[in-house]
Amino acid sequence: MNTLDSLTGPFLLVMILVALGYAWSCAVYPYKACRSCRGVGDFRSPILRAIRLCRRCNGTGRTLRAGRRAYNAAVRVRRSIRQARDRNRRDDDR
């Protein structure tokens, strides 16, 4: 048994733990501060101090994290597949 084989097991275990931790963290904290306005949600113009809402986050000051966006996309794909399947079943019954 060489050294590479002895390191693969612990490395995989650590990577799985990190992935599970990230998934948990995205489930509990789905939002992060907007990168453009740094979580404030608006900009002040330098001349008249007028307020302009951030275009990136629509003035909320927060955006979805990458892991949560991927999860939401997977849920949408799964839902559309199920709806198409159920629609086909309904059509077959007639």
Ligand SMILES: [Zn+2]
């Ligand atoms: Zn923003």
